[in-house]
Amino acid sequence: MANPRVSSDALAAFAVFADHLNMTRAAKELHISQPSLHSKLATLARELGRPLYLRAGNRLRLTADGERVARFARDHQERLDLFLAELRGVPATRPLVIASGHTAYLYLLGDVIRGMLSERPGSLRPLHTNRQEMQAAVRTGQAHLGVFSLHVLPADLVTVPIARYPQMLLMPAEHPLASRRSLRLRDLAGAELIVPPPTRPHRINLERALTDAGIGWTIAVEAEGLPMTLDFAALGVGLAVVAGCVEPPPGLVARPIADLPHVTFHAIHRPGALDDPRVADLFARIREAVPAPARRRAAGRPRSRGPAQRSASAPSRYA
Known part of the structure; x- marks a missing residue:
């Protein structure tokens, strides 16, 4: 069977669609109608003989083949942009x-x-x-x-x-623990903590560490994202465990928790x-x-050198 001819225009349209996964927004960026965009995507899928996206509830998502095609389409467009910029003697604008x-x-x-x-x-x-x-x-x-x-x-x-970075306990400057240079998990016994929602990795790992250490604590509030966590801490709602790179807002201090992983x-x-x-x-x-x-x-941490190597690092993660 002859190799399929794939339209560069359809590839470029698919790259934009893959960025948005929304027909309306992608068509607007491409300055074409939604039916025209849908036709380009259908033509590309037919030329490749693979479904490129599917509907999951009210949302669209790429198939595994769609992800591969999106990666190729973006690379193709970037190489084309760089080539044309070099040909014209102007800096690449992408x-x-x-x-x-x-x-x-x-x-x-x-x-x-x-x-x-x-x-x-x-x-x-x-x-x-x-x-x-x-x-x-x-x-x-x-x-x-x-x-x-x-x-x-x-x-x-x-x-x-x-x-x-070490993990730090963020608290008001007048809190009793603020006078300590370093803390341990047992110092959090009975604390009211500002934590992410239950499915977030930091919440899962922090709960596991406290449970393994036999430490009782309560939820002061669930906060989505670091800015909201800092805002609640500044309001005095509760204490928070954050990465050591976080700069405490005015009135708050941070102390390392020695027995939590970096x-x-x-x-x-x-x-x-x-x-x-x-x-x-x-x-x-x-x-x-x-x-x-x-x-x-x-x-001092291990480095992944490519697709064949996998390494486990610190069990706490932050958004």
Whole structure:
């Protein structure tokens, strides 16, 4: 059977659709009608002989083949953009995309983002994600690089530890425990804690550690995301366990909890991604921006060298 002819236009449309997983928003970005977009996607699926997306309840999601096609489509479009820019003798305009969560954006990546955007406006686009979304974005080519704290390292991505911090108890400066230089889990007995919702990894791991240590505690409030956690702590609602990179708001102090494992942040990318000098430069900037003590602590952690290697790191993770 002859090889199928795949339309570059349909590939470009599928890359945009894969970013949104929404026909209305994708069609608007492409400046075409929804029926036209639907026709392009149907033609691409027919040419490839594979379903590329399906409906799950009220949402659309990519199939495994759809994720592979999205990755290829994004790579194809990026190579085309870079080639045309080089041919015309002008700088490439397609921005690099970095995927991360609250903590990394607030305390690890801020200087890098400000620096790159001041040097060249529009050169970098942050993508705010949770841990699973970050890995999917990197895996499918939606993001060039991810930065997150990980528990289980993905086997198909390259993960490099870049910063490692102790876990800290965040509390009012006048709290009795604030006079201590270091704490242990037993010091949290009876504490009212600000915690994430039940399914979040940090909540699961913190509950497990406290249960294993036989420590009783209560929920002060469930908070989604670091900013809300800090706001509730500043209001005096309860105490919170956070990564050591978090800067306490005015009136609060943080003390390390000696018998909780450290939190390790990783830079995550696809194999071969650093062959692109722009991605390699972004990666180098991120590593250089990490404070030296956290960088030295991370240097002692195992590094994944490719899809065949998997490593377990600290069992606590932060968004």
